[in-house]
Amino acid sequence: MIFDNLPTPVLILDRGVLQRNLDAMRERMRDRGVMLRPHLKTAKSAKVATLALGDTDGAVTVSTLAEAEYFFAAGFTDIAYAVGIAPARLDRVAAIRTKGCALKILTDNAPAAEAVAEHAAGNSSTFDVLIEVDTGEGRAGLPPDSDDLLEIGRILDAAPGVALAGVLTHAGHSYACEGPEGIRDVAEEERAGIVAAAERLRAAGLPCPIVSTGSTPTATHVEDVSGVTEMRPGVYMFNDLKQLSIGSCARGDLALSVLASVIGQNRRHGHLLLDAGALALSKDISAHDADPAIGYGEVCDAETLEPLAGLHVAGVSQEHGVVPVDDPTMFDRLPIGARVRILPNHACITAAGYDRYHVLENGAVTEEWDRVNGW
Amino acid sequence: MIFDNLPTPVLILDRGVLQRNLDAMRERMRDRGVMLRPHLKTAKSAKVATLALGDTDGAVTVSTLAEAEYFFAAGFTDIAYAVGIAPARLDRVAAIRTKGCALKILTDNAPAAEAVAEHAAGNSSTFDVLIEVDTGEGRAGLPPDSDDLLEIGRILDAAPGVALAGVLTHAGHSYACEGPEGIRDVAEEERAGIVAAAERLRAAGLPCPIVSTGSTPTATHVEDVSGVTEMRPGVYMFNDLKQLSIGSCARGDLALSVLASVIGQNRRHGHLLLDAGALALSKDISAHDADPAIGYGEVCDAETLEPLAGLHVAGVSQEHGVVPVDDPTMFDRLPIGARVRILPNHACITAAGYDRYHVLENGAVTEEWDRVNGW
Numbered sequence: 141m142i143f144d145n146l147p148t149p150v151l152i153l154d155r156g157v158l159q160r161n162l163d164a165m166r167e168r169m170r171d172r173g174v175m176l177r178p179h180l181k182t183a184k185s186a187k188v189a190t191l192a193l194g195d196t197d198g199a200v201t202v203s204t205l206a207e208a209e210y211f212f213a214a215g216f217t218d219i220a221y222a223v224g225i226a227p228a229r230l231d232r233v234a235a236i237r238t239k240g241c242a243l244k245i246l247t248d249n250a251p252a253a254e255a256v257a258e259h260a261a262g263n264s265s266t267f268d269v270l271i272e273v274d275t276g277e278g279r280a281g282l283p284p285d286s287d288d289l290l291e292i293g294r295i296l297d298a299a300p301g302v303a304l305a306g307v308l309t310h311a312g313h314s315y316a317c318e319g320p321e322g323i324r325d326v327a328e329e330e331r332a333g334i335v336a337a338a339e340r341l342r343a344a345g346l347p348c349p350i351v352s353t354g355s356t357p358t359a360t361h362v363e364d365v366s367g368v369t370e371m372r373p374g375v376y377m378f379n380d381l382k383q384l385s386i387g388s389c390a391r392g393d394l395a396l397s398v399l400a401s402v403i404g405q406n407r408r409h410g411h412l413l414l415d416a417g418a419l420a421l422s423k424d425i426s427a428h429d430a431d432p433a434i435g436y437g438e439v440c441d442a443e444t445l446e447p448l449a450g451l452h453v454a455g456v457s458q459e460h461g462v463v464p465v466d467d468p469t470m471f472d473r474l475p476i477g478a479r480v481r482i483l484p485n486h487a488c489i490t491a492a493g494y495d496r497y498h499v500l501e502n503g504a505v506t507e508e509w510d511r512v513n514g515w
Numbered sequence: 516m517i518f519d520n521l522p523t524p525v526l527i528l529d530r531g532v533l534q535r536n537l538d539a540m541r542e543r544m545r546d547r548g549v550m551l552r553p554h555l556k557t558a559k560s561a562k563v564a565t566l567a568l569g570d571t572d573g574a575v576t577v578s579t580l581a582e583a584e585y586f587f588a589a590g591f592t593d594i595a596y597a598v599g600i601a602p603a604r605l606d607r608v609a610a611i612r613t614k615g616c617a618l619k620i621l622t623d624n625a626p627a628a629e630a631v632a633e634h635a636a637g638n639s640s641t642f643d644v645l646i647e648v649d650t651g652e653g654r655a656g657l658p659p660d661s662d663d664l665l666e667i668g669r670i671l672d673a674a675p676g677v678a679l680a681g682v683l684t685h686a687g688h689s690y691a692c693e694g695p696e697g698i699r700d701v702a703e704e705e706r707a708g709i710v711a712a713a714e715r716l717r718a719a720g721l722p723c724p725i726v727s728t729g730s731t732p733t734a735t736h737v738e739d740v741s742g743v744t745e746m747r748p749g750v751y752m753f754n755d756l757k758q759l760s761i762g763s764c765a766r767g768d769l770a771l772s773v774l775a776s777v778i779g780q781n782r783r784h785g786h787l788l789l790d791a792g793a794l795a796l797s798k799d800i801s802a803h804d805a806d807p808a809i810g811y812g813e814v815c816d817a818e819t820l821e822p823l824a825g826l827h828v829a830g831v832s833q834e835h836g837v838v839p840v841d842d843p844t845m846f847d848r849l850p851i852g853a854r855v856r857i858l859p860n861h862a863c864i865t866a867a868g869y870d871r872y873h874v875l876e877n878g879a880v881t882e883e884w885d886r887v888n889g890w
Contacts, residue, residue: 148601149890181833203834223834224778226523226790227852248779251851279835280779280788312832403599404623404655413655415601419867420890423798457687458556458863459578459598460654476626477602488833492794492868495889514870515524515795 142503143442143479148401149420151490152481153188153497153509154445157395158377162192165359165376170196174365177201177220177352179374182488185497186214187509192377201372205232210512212241220244220352222308222372224272224280227255234265244305244350248272248281253292257299268305269296270350271341275333276326277312284337293346306350306369307341309334314357316429319387327358335367357388380487381438385430396491397481399442399498400461402474412474414439414453414461416482419493421456424486434485439463442479453482517878518817518854523776524795526865527856528563528872528884529820532770533752537567540734540751545571549740552576552595552727554749557863560872561589562884567752576747580607585887587616595619595727597683597747599647599655602630609640619680619725623647623656628667632674643680644671645725646716650708651701652687659712668721681725681744682716684709689732691804694762702733710742732763755862756813760805771866772856774817774873775836777849787849789814789828789836791857794868796831799861809860814838817854828857 143152169176178192181203189200189211199218202208208219217240225233225245236243245267247253256267271292274281282289296304311330317323330353338348353362354371356379362371378396379389398420404413418436427434439451449470455462461482465471474480484490491497492513499507518527544551553567556578564575564586574593577583583594592615600608600620611618620642622628631642646667649656657664671679686705692698705728713723729746731754737746753771754764773795779788793811802809814826824845830837836857840846849855859865866872867888874882 144603147603147607147890223790224788226776226778228519228522228776232522249851252778255852278781278784279832279837280781283783401601401603403601403627406653406655408658409653413599415598418799418864423800423864424793425798457654462654476624477630489793489798493889514868515522 141443142500142505143399146399146498146505148399148479149416150399150498151494152397152399153378153499154395155499155501157393158188159191161377161379161393161395162194165373166194166196168359169371172362172365174368175199175370177370177372178377179203179222179372180207180211182374182491183377184491184511184513185509186211188377189214189216199370201374204515205229205236206515207512208236208241208243212236212239218242220270220308222246222310224248225252225256227252230256230259233267234259234263237266242268244268244270246270246272246308247292250288250292250295253295257295257302260299260301264301266301268303270305270308270352273307273309273334273337275309275311275330277310279312281309284333284340289337289340290344293341293344297346304347306348306352307334307337308350308352311353311355311358314355315382315386317357317386320361323357323361323386323388324363327362328364330358331362331365331368338367356383357386360388375487378487381427381434381483381485385427394483396487397440397445397483398437398490399479399481402476402478402480405471405476407471410465412463412465414463414480415459416461417459418456419458421453421461421482421484422486422489422493423456424489427485436461437482437484440481440483442481445481448480516818516854517875517880518774521774521873521880523774523854524791525774525873526869527772527774528753528874529770530874530876532768533563534566536752536754536768536770537569540748541569541571543734544746547737547740549743550574550745552745552747553752554597554747555582555586557749557866558752559866559886559888560884561586563752564589564591574745576749579890580604580611581890582887583611583616583618587611587614593617595645595683597621597685599623600627600631602627605631605634608642609634609638612641617643619643619645621645621647621683622667625663625667625670628670632670632677635674635676639676641676643678645680645683645727648682648684648709648712650684650686650705652685654687656684659708659715664712664715665719668716668719672721679722681723681727682709682712683725683727686728686730686733689730690757690761692732692761695736698732698736698761698763699738702737703739705733706737706740706743713742731758732761735763750862753862756802756809756858756860760802769858771862772815772820772858773812773865774854774856777851777853777855780846780851782846785840787838787840789838789855790834791828791836792834793831794833796828796836796857796859797861797864797868798831799864802860811836812857812859815856815858817856820856823855
């Protein structure tokens, strides 16, 4: 059996599926005529990033400065840090940039823009700054028509050493869609909003070279990208039950799973116990919007990844997963020590519990690829 | 200000509160006349473990073999691994024991007991095995009156190289209580059940030196421990909003918090954005049973840890925490770059996102203590 020699729990990455997902997104972006700047917050792996870029230019996106430092050390030099900058992080940003990394930062507010300008003036540091625009998600960012957009643009553009690098948005509300049609509508909302913001900056005489959009759902289903220069999907590399539930991928596109062992059979209470609990799976239940029965993950045959008669991890404690069993023959099929694979709700959050991937290729686990966690 | 020089997010451990929690539990166990075998799955830190034991014997509990190896390397030699053993882990258990660690393992089923016996016979390895008993939680373990209890006891006792070390239970259902009275009832249920199991083994001529109970709620409120030899609380070291909500600790006993920075002010949608999201806080919402408004954590003044006008992290994405703001003066009080501390729902799960503690003592962060994550 493929996994007999592996400890559990471990994170299994199917290289064949990964490669198909990476190729499909690269081809899609090429067809649309827009640059792919993959978001590495899901994979957090230099090896995956290299495969994601393939023969394209090396622009990437990160969610932490730890990722920026790790990927820069691995040879990636054009990095967008796509979380609003905290002024206290500017020293660290400047240090990375001084070493030769074209690290771009993000803000949606004047105080941070002023802090960037002051840092540059006081330390002879330089910064490339994107302005965050809200195109419907309602989390961070300015509305395209806001007065602050121009004010922040002017602060940045006027500051010596600071370059206004463009505008960036994340249509996170695409995760609330119920299929491709709704996602296409959000993708157009995202495009129209960010292009409107870019045009307002340009009309005010400000530069706006980068016009950045992208989530996995919108990058997958977008049709018109007029005016957009790059897209930043991330979870498409692995996909997960959440992406499956909103029609952002197909079942065969799920590249990530958790290998676990059966450590208990509680026939009295009608459940199996796995050695994958809250730390191995995370407590993310984001696919519940579509199907609460998914619990903390779908339990599959370890070898084939076929679903096992509707088994799900219904409960987790720190190191235990509880899998209700309706059909008592499952106790015979999954004896103590048996292996299963669990498909997670949300690849980004589940993967964060691990420091490496065990890479499955041609029916064998052949490599381990590291990940960068923390901040 | 205390935290000005720290990056965010970081995990802050208040050493004074920690020490009080540790002293109180040690004293309580001493008063009850029962050995404290603290569960290190929450702290995962040799430094905390040393403080937890104080002047008592060095027996501890772990939830992974990675913890067992780490704590053994740090000098702890009497370790109970309190998650049901997967047979594939026996090689690793044997290797730790060969180095001189009195590592005890746990099972509730005959196939695993037989695998232990076979491993000992085939590899000249030795094992100390506890039998897991269910005293009401309904997760793992055998009922005290089950036939399997005696069968497993006989398999283990008869196997050369294998010692039946006793019985162990975890009254996890104490977490569902609504105050000390209910917890006391569960503690008595836990005690009566495990003692009944021990007595059945002894009546059958089998040894049962260890009679192990304990969760933080039951260890905190237990009155009668007759027949119990040790208790294994863990989260009492730090406590959290869940323990507070069930009356297992007081507000002043909360030792763990996440330091975060304000990175956005979305006045249009009425919320602040923090740089602590799903990875910094976890998606654990276990205190919601008592108060769903707690969200992903309570937002407090960074210096005093006083609650900030009812602010809570209502939503998280990977690196963003969304904090709804009803009182607009909070936007002035918490400008971009301001620091806050967040009290987590569940210390064990939140802490797992970090590789170290930043230790707050006498108004300053003086040390960093490492943690062991993974498996």
